[in-house]
Amino acid sequence: MNERTAPIFLKYLRPNKAFPTVWCEGCGIGIILGAIVRALDSLGIDPSEVAMVSGIGCSGRMPVYVDFASMHVTHGRALAVATGLKLARPNMKLIVVMGDGDAVAIGGNHFIHASRRNLDMCAIVVNNMTYGMTGGQFSPTTPTGDPSYTSAYGTIEPVLDIPALAVAAGAPFVARTTVYHVMEMQRIIARALGRKTFSVVEVLSNCHTYYGKMTGMKTAVEMLRWMKESTAPVTLAPERRIDKMPRGVLHDVERTEYGEAYQELLVRARADRARVVAAGVPLP
Ligand SMILES: Cc1ncc(C[n+]2csc(CCOP(=O)(O)OP(=O)(O)O)c2C)c(N)n1
Numbered sequence: 215m216n217e218r219t220a221p222i223f224l225k226y227l228r229p230n231k232a233f234p235t236v237w238c239e240g241c242g243i244g245i246i247l248g249a250i251v252r253a254l255d256s257l258g259i260d261p262s263e264v265a266m267v268s269g270i271g272c273s274g275r276m277p278v279y280v281d282f283a284s285m286h287v288t289h290g291r292a293l294a295v296a297t298g299l300k301l302a303r304p305n306m307k308l309i310v311v312m313g314d315g316d317a318v319a320i321g322g323n324h325f326i327h328a329s330r331r332n333l334d335m336c337a338i339v340v341n342n343m344t345y346g347m348t349g350g351q352f353s354p355t356t357p358t359g360d361p362s363y364t365s366a367y368g369t370i371e372p373v374l375d376i377p378a379l380a381v382a383a384g385a386p387f388v389a390r391t392t393v394y395h396v397m398e399m400q401r402i403i404a405r406a407l408g409r410k411t412f413s414v415v416e417v418l419s420n421c422h423t424y425y426g427k428m429t430g431m432k433t434a435v436e437m438l439r440w441m442k443e444s445t446a447p448v449t450l451a452p453e454r455r456i457d458k459m460p461r462g463v464l465h466d467v468e469r470t471e472y473g474e475a476y477q478e479l480l481v482r483a484r485a486d487r488a489r490v491v492a493a494g495v496p497l498p
């Protein structure tokens with residue numbers, strides 16, 4: 215914390231109660247937490263208007279450090295709980311933080327249907343390409359051929375592309391960024407929070423402790439360098455980003471938001487009921 219950032223962190227975090235964090239030194243999750251907080255501040259969103267929901271995992275620990283409404287729920291079920299919360303409190307700005315395992319392995323079904331349903335919330339998927347909390351098993355996003363603690367000879371499974379899955383399932387706003395590209399990440403999260411849609415932001419993050427150790431990038435710096443070199447802005451001409459993962463806003467379209475459709479449905483259902491009552495027909 216410095217003089218410029220201290221007021222923001224004191225406003226949104228619990229530095230005196232919850233810090234230091236449980237995360238390994240240099241872990242990317244703290245960088246993401248900082249970007250979320252600055253994005254909220256840049257939009258002038260008051261802590262009383264925000265809620266954060268997470269599942270289980272290293273990334274799932276994030277709600278512990280925020281000083282606003284938060285829920286740390288079951289592995290893979292963050293989106294299910296967030297859906298209930300959003301329907302009960304439609305005016306809350308909702309942030310859902312999930313690891314890659316949380317979001318697209320055990321929680322894959324919820325991820326698909328949340329994308330399809332399009333209820334307003336910002337889903338941040340911390341993709342560190344491994345199961346960090348449980349010690350470095352391979353996940354659906356571990357690059358094919360990479361060794362892990364459960365694939366000593368390299369994974370033989372194809373990689374699941376999180377943004378492609380979100381787009382295919384119907385999410386109207388989908389982006390990818392990395393913890394190396396801090397300012398870009400903050401801008402993208404702010405843009406996603408500013409939308410009234412199901413917005414997916416995949417953030418490539420470093421788990422040097424497990425993924426990096428197994429793949430020859432033992433330090434956070436080596437992993438950040440890898441993110442810098444293996445990604446490129448989606449706005450670059452395709453021939454200038456061959457073999458690089460595209461970063462930036464990958465998909466941005468308008469679709470009817472579920473909460474609004476639900477409110478309209480309630481109005482129609484209540485009007486119907488009032489008509490039936492007025493006509494004196496006994497209700498079931
Ligand atoms: C229902 C259930 N299954 C399995 C686990 C064990 N478990 C806890 S965290 C985790 C994976 C964490 O990986 P990820 O979601 O990618 O998050 P990360 O720790 O990498 O941030 C698993 C399998 C659990 N807590 N609950």
Ligand code: SF4
Nearest residue numbers: 237238241272346421
């Ligand atoms: S195990 Fe990996 S993901 Fe978990 S805190 Fe450490 S570096 Fe971060």
